[in-house]
Amino acid sequence: xxxxxLYLKVFLVGGFVCMLGQVLIITTKMTSARILVTFLTLGxxxxxxxVFEPIKEFCASGxxxxxxxxxxxxxxxxxxxxxxxxxxxxxTGGLQAVAAGIAAAxxxxxxxxxxxxxxxxx
Amino acid sequence: MMLDTERNKHYxxxxxxxxxxxxPWPTLxxxxxxxxxxxxxxxxxxxxxxFWFNDMTVDEAGVWELVILIVLASLLTGIGVYxxxxxxxxxxxxxxxxxxxxxxxxPALEFRREGIIFGLCAKMFVISxxxxxxxxxxxxxxxxxxxxx
Amino acid sequence: xxxxxxxxxxFNSKPRVIGNYSVVGPKEGRxxxxxYFDRILEDDTLGQPTYEKAECKLLELCIDGAISNAxxxxxxxxxxxAGDLMNQxxxxxxxxxxxxxxxxxxxxxCSTMAESLMVGATLIDGKYAxxxxxxxxxxxxxxxxxxRYPLELGTQRxxxxxxxxxxxxxxxxxxxxxxxxxxxxxxxxVADWNVTDVNNMGGAMAPAAFETLWQHLNDLxxxxxxxxLILTGxxxxxxxxxxxxxxxxxxxxxxxxxxxCGQMMFKNTQKVFMGASGCGCGASVLNSYVLQRLKNRTxxxxxxxxxxALLSPLTCQQGESIPCIAxxxxxxxxxxx
Numbered sequence: 001x002x003x004x005x006l007y008l009k010v011f012l013v014g015g016f017v018c019m020l021g022q023v024l025i026i027t028t029k030m031t032s033a034r035i036l037v038t039f040l041t042l043g044x045x046x047x048x049x050x051v052f053e054p055i056k057e058f059c060a061s062g063x064x065x066x067x068x069x070x071x072x073x074x075x076x077x078x079x080x081x082x083x084x085x086x087x088x089x090x091x092t093g094g095l096q097a098v099a100a101g102i103a104a105a106x107x108x109x110x111x112x113x114x115x116x117x118x119x120x121x122x
Numbered sequence: 123m124m125l126d127t128e129r130n131k132h133y134x135x136x137x138x139x140x141x142x143x144x145x146p147w148p149t150l151x152x153x154x155x156x157x158x159x160x161x162x163x164x165x166x167x168x169x170x171x172x173f174w175f176n177d178m179t180v181d182e183a184g185v186w187e188l189v190i191l192i193v194l195a196s197l198l199t200g201i202g203v204y205x206x207x208x209x210x211x212x213x214x215x216x217x218x219x220x221x222x223x224x225x226x227x228x229p230a231l232e233f234r235r236e237g238i239i240f241g242l243c244a245k246m247f248v249i250s251x252x253x254x255x256x257x258x259x260x261x262x263x264x265x266x267x268x269x270x271x
Numbered sequence: 272x273x274x275x276x277x278x279x280x281x282f283n284s285k286p287r288v289i290g291n292y293s294v295v296g297p298k299e300g301r302x303x304x305x306x307y308f309d310r311i312l313e314d315d316t317l318g319q320p321t322y323e324k325a326e327c328k329l330l331e332l333c334i335d336g337a338i339s340n341a342x343x344x345x346x347x348x349x350x351x352x353a354g355d356l357m358n359q360x361x362x363x364x365x366x367x368x369x370x371x372x373x374x375x376x377x378x379x380x381c382s383t384m385a386e387s388l389m390v391g392a393t394l395i396d397g398k399y400a401x402x403x404x405x406x407x408x409x410x411x412x413x414x415x416x417x418x419r420y421p422l423e424l425g426t427q428r429x430x431x432x433x434x435x436x437x438x439x440x441x442x443x444x445x446x447x448x449x450x451x452x453x454x455x456x457x458x459x460x461v462a463d464w465n466v467t468d469v470n471n472m473g474g475a476m477a478p479a480a481f482e483t484l485w486q487h488l489n490d491l492x493x494x495x496x497x498x499x500l501i502l503t504g505x506x507x508x509x510x511x512x513x514x515x516x517x518x519x520x521x522x523x524x525x526x527x528x529x530x531x532c533g534q535m536m537f538k539n540t541q542k543v544f545m546g547a548s549g550c551g552c553g554a555s556v557l558n559s560y561v562l563q564r565l566k567n568r569t570x571x572x573x574x575x576x577x578x579x580a581l582l583s584p585l586t587c588q589q590g591e592s593i594p595c596i597a598x599x600x601x602x603x604x605x606x607x608x
Contacts, residue, residue, distance in 0.1 A: 126464075127465075129464065130464045130465035131465075132415045133464045133465070133466075133478065134464070134465060134466065136516075137466065137471070137474045137513065140509060140512065140513060141430070141431055141471070142430060142476075142509070144430045145306070149427070150451070184532075199423045199425075200423075202423060204425045205423045205424060206425075206426065207425055208425015208426055208427065209425065209426070209427055211425075211516065212426075212427045214427050216381065216425065216426070221425065222425060223374070224423070224425050224603065225424060225606065228420070228421035228423035228424040228425075229421045229424075230423070231422075231423050232416055232419065232421035232422060232423065232476075233421075235320065235321045245361075248421075249420070249421075
């Protein structure tokens with residue numbers, strides 16, 4: 001806990017992943033939805049090939065905070081769901097694993113939208 | 123309809139060369155440090171949670187970390203700060219989970235005036251919908267691949 | 272026939288501009304034309320609950336301003352010709368609802384100002400109307416919502432993008448014996464040179480401006496230096512450079528008498544990349560800077576070419592290229608008609 005070396009690794013890896021996203025934006029003119037989907041899929045693929053866990057061991061939030069981590073959780077949930085509940089778990093596991101994130105995003109978006117207004121840009 | 127394909131091809135090539143070349147390095151650096159800082163902030167939140175709540179496991183703290191980042195980003199979107207961050211950092215604030223939260227809150231805010239049901243709720247996933255749809259599809263494919271291999 | 276060449280209308284009775292007005296938002300009010308605009312808003316919502324309502328209110332304000340500038344009452348206006356960028360041109364139609372004037376809605380995307388002037392001048396030249404008000408409006412926030420992303424989404428604007436003008440311009444035309452006159456106008460053809468990048472409107476619209484300008488010069492058998500000012504609507508920095516190149520390829524040199532409202536609207540420090548766009552861009556500049564200079568005789572003959580991209584978000588998603596159009600209107604100072 002409160003490990004300075006780990007913090008440095010988190011910063012560097014997290015920053016590197018985001019920089020890759022920026023490279024994609026510059027070279028392919030991708031919009032934000034496509035960027036999100038691309039990195040999400042990358043997370044799923046990393047999990048399928050069992051490489052996500054070692055990266056997570058190495059840099060923790062540096063890889064779980066980028067949307068890659070969201071893809072990993074979905075895939076991991078489906079795989080673990082299969083291990084515990086059988087075939088049905090493939091369907092329930094993924095969403096269960098990211099339920100907290102989606103619920104938080106939906107509820108906060110709902111409340112924030114009731115309170116605030118979108119503002120003009122200058 | 124007659125379209126001059128040869129002319130159009132030449133024109134588009136000409137146009138590509140005409141587009142001013144911007145230096146990529148500043149934006150790459152902005153994306154790097156903002157993205158890294160958001161991840162670092164997440165890690166610190168996780169450590170603080172585990173420091174304050176002794177019985178919290180790493181996995182639980184990891185989920186709370188994401189929830190807190192999501193709510194924070196949503197609030198920053200509401201007060202009109204996140205889009206300025208996005209204009210500066212580009213992918214640095216899109217790729218982290220906070221960007222996902224921003225992409226849900228911003229259309230909800232924008233379409234609030236078309237009513238709560240058909241505006242706010244219906245349009246909430248206009249941008250991030252693909253993330254959830256493809257995420258679920260990909261997770262099920264991952265599960266099936268796992269069974270096969 | 273009151274037509275010269277293939278598509279240039281000649282208005283023999285010389286419809287005159289008897290009133291004009293421009294209203295712009297705060298950002299435009301800090302730009303290069305600040306001193307010329309009739310009214311600069313401090314709050315671009317105009318106290319309205321939605322940006323669509325604000326856009327409508329903006330147009331109403333501008334039309335009211337132009338009618339009072341012409342020293343007329345709304346009841347003396349025979350027809351209002353207006354359009355905007357919203358779906359089903361709601362801003363114009365809703366403004367017409369509250370103004371209670373006979374109304375023709377026109378859509379030419381950002382070319383609307385030239386189109387409405389052309390229709391208005393035709394009505395007057397044909398003696399179908401005594402006074403016509405021609406207007407258009409655009410609003411940054413409502414255009415973003417319809418064509419791009421939610422305002423609060425954190426994305427970067429690409430380097431070729433343009434900033435939709437919050438602004439409106441209105442002109443009152445009349446059968447009159449004095450004042451700035453509209454002498455001719457060229458109806459543009461839809462030009463589609465297969466540009467698909469929605470973030471490069473200037474590049475997409477430049478061919479339309481080129482074709483209309485070329486047609487206009489040929490129809491009237493004149494050279495560009497016949498005009499003191501050839502002004503395109505919202506090609507922006509890139510688009511206007513492309514137009515100069517396209518004309519150069521045809522052996523016609525566009526010199527210092529050529530400029531573009533979009534390129535000139537904002538100062539370099541205002542972070543708008545290629546400049547301004549939107550129907551309000553050309554309309555507000557024409558109805559402030561250009562008409563003032565025509566009136567005080569520092570300009571004699573002006574060719575105003577407004578360009579518009581006739582796309583919708585739907586057609587873009589379906590992978591269609593961007594069809595564009597440009598209409599040209601000739602304005603001449605009182606002594607040069």
